[in-house]
Amino acid sequence: MADPLMYLLDAVAYAGIFGILSISLNFEYGYTNLANFGKVAFFMIGAYVTAIMSSLKYPFIVNSILAILITGVIGVLTSLPALRLKEDFLAITMITLGEVMKLIIKNEEWLAGGVWGISGIAPAIVIPGLTFRERLIIQIALIYGILIACYFICELIVKSPYGRVLKTIREDELIASTYGKNVFKYKVQVFAVGSAMSGLAGGLFAQYIGTVNPYMFEPTVTFAIWMMVILGGPANNLGAILGAFMVEGFQRSSRLLKDYLNLPLDPVNLQVMLTAILVITVVFYRPQGLLKEKIKPYEGSLHKIIASKFMEVKSWIRRS
Amino acid sequence: MDTPILTADSLVKKFGGLIAVNGVTLSIKKGDMVGLIGPNGSGKTTLFNILTGVYKPDSGKVFFNRERIDGLQPHQIYHKGLVRAFQMPRILQRMTVLDNLLISVKNPGDKFLPALFKRKNWLKFENDIRNKALEILEFLGLEKHCYVPAAELSGGQMKLLEIARALISEPSMILLDEPTAGVNPVLANDIYMKFREIKKNMDITLFIVEHRIELLIGHVDKVHVMHQGKIIAEGKPDDVINNEDVIKVYLGSV
Numbered sequence: 336m337a338d339p340l341m342y343l344l345d346a347v348a349y350a351g352i353f354g355i356l357s358i359s360l361n362f363e364y365g366y367t368n369l370a371n372f373g374k375v376a377f378f379m380i381g382a383y384v385t386a387i388m389s390s391l392k393y394p395f396i397v398n399s400i401l402a403i404l405i406t407g408v409i410g411v412l413t414s415l416p417a418l419r420l421k422e423d424f425l426a427i428t429m430i431t432l433g434e435v436m437k438l439i440i441k442n443e444e445w446l447a448g449g450v451w452g453i454s455g456i457a458p459a460i461v462i463p464g465l466t467f468r469e470r471l472i473i474q475i476a477l478i479y480g481i482l483i484a485c486y487f488i489c490e491l492i493v494k495s496p497y498g499r500v501l502k503t504i505r506e507d508e509l510i511a512s513t514y515g516k517n518v519f520k521y522k523v524q525v526f527a528v529g530s531a532m533s534g535l536a537g538g539l540f541a542q543y544i545g546t547v548n549p550y551m552f553e554p555t556v557t558f559a560i561w562m563m564v565i566l567g568g569p570a571n572n573l574g575a576i577l578g579a580f581m582v583e584g585f586q587r588s589s590r591l592l593k594d595y596l597n598l599p600l601d602p603v604n605l606q607v608m609l610t611a612i613l614v615i616t617v618v619f620y621r622p623q624g625l626l627k628e629k630i631k632p633y634e635g636s637l638h639k640i641i642a643s644k645f646m647e648v649k650s651w652i653r654r655s
Numbered sequence: 656m657d658t659p660i661l662t663a664d665s666l667v668k669k670f671g672g673l674i675a676v677n678g679v680t681l682s683i684k685k686g687d688m689v690g691l692i693g694p695n696g697s698g699k700t701t702l703f704n705i706l707t708g709v710y711k712p713d714s715g716k717v718f719f720n721r722e723r724i725d726g727l728q729p730h731q732i733y734h735k736g737l738v739r740a741f742q743m744p745r746i747l748q749r750m751t752v753l754d755n756l757l758i759s760v761k762n763p764g765d766k767f768l769p770a771l772f773k774r775k776n777w778l779k780f781e782n783d784i785r786n787k788a789l790e791i792l793e794f795l796g797l798e799k800h801c802y803v804p805a806a807e808l809s810g811g812q813m814k815l816l817e818i819a820r821a822l823i824s825e826p827s828m829i830l831l832d833e834p835t836a837g838v839n840p841v842l843a844n845d846i847y848m849k850f851r852e853i854k855k856n857m858d859i860t861l862f863i864v865e866h867r868i869e870l871l872i873g874h875v876d877k878v879h880v881m882h883q884g885k886i887i888a889e890g891k892p893d894d895v896i897n898n899e900d901v902i903k904v905y906l907g908s909v
Contacts (some may be wrong), residue, residue, distance in 0.1 A: 470787060487770070495764050496757075510745050512730045513733060528767075
């Protein structure tokens, strides 16, 4: 460990990327009750699209737009059959999708380098003559800019009549269709938006790491994103981001902890066990997550939403 | 005014060996308030489910404003102007009472892109519709609860909310499944007065399932009596309660 600050900054960047994923899952699960257990597939496709395009020397902005479009389209295509299934079957189908996508990437070497993956992906913003730490800070600024944009898009959507329809679908699909809402169409749209957002996160991940290979996209990534949403609080976007920070922080600190504590346990298993204990504790004592869903009327215009969010964060910081 | 708004032609619906609806034919005139009575398990709610597209009939046809609607999805039937309220209140628990009402209105912000980019458009609409919703809530005595989560309402209040939701969407016809079950008698009567007012002012046709026949008398224009999936009698309420068959199956021998 050469520089503890670098480790911290790296964790912050990771938390930002996973914050975007967590917001997108929250949009699907927290607001619309779509159990998407295939998040990693869209994350991976976004990362690979960016990687391939980057190796063809296209700039990041083009790559990420393409990643958004391709993952959005794949999201729609998979949702058309998958969304006809009930919740648990949808979950199983989506886990399978993630695995199948990974296997395709692994075995089709002509497509994306097979098990070796693609390396040498150019970072989004290249300014020559900077130190590694300065480049890391630029990366963090980029990631958090996109995270904040995603947050406000989701926040505006769920605080509109559209969001009200999504919540109605979550609570009672029959009511939604009785009152003239085409439930299937809404679900497909939510799936497309959620997938596109995951694709964008994948693109950010690829250009941040600089290399992609199939082993980065195991199903555990999906479960980590689910943990973030469940811990932070479903149907609360701030909660989803908080969850991303918590899980990321928890995983990193437990990885460090094993260097300092001498326990009669396999240190690799210890981290998994601690994470499980964390999830069980939160689900047991605070099933609605750390930040509860706010059930209240809309604030109206954008600046009012921003102002009220600001107050929320302020009061939350003061309390803790 | 003699044109039928809703016509059902020999509807049949079976669940396994049970024939829940067995050849129901009925026709409801535009602007009428029509009752439907029958003992428990006689197929009233199944009939409603067929009319609103929740179930597909095994055979038979449904016409609404001369258009065939059987086999359509519930949301398509809503857009034709036919709306229902459920017997067991289906309340959206983790939403405010006001949102529970507003969901039933067709809103310009219901679509993804307008919700994001044409905010002025739907905010204005939202404002107007909110005032209307508050009026209805006030009539039903729920105005104090309009911003609380609907899960906090009592059972009777949920029932009222279910009715309010059907009223606010201003369709051309409403199917109400036991709107006054679990509501105190005075309010039940008030609700029927409100129905009459709605029928007169907004030209809405109402089709009401009711167990307490005494509530229907004096309010409705016509009553259908269902028994074992069939319509056994129809006519003016006064005639129907004197019908021998009806007395036998429904009112009991006195």
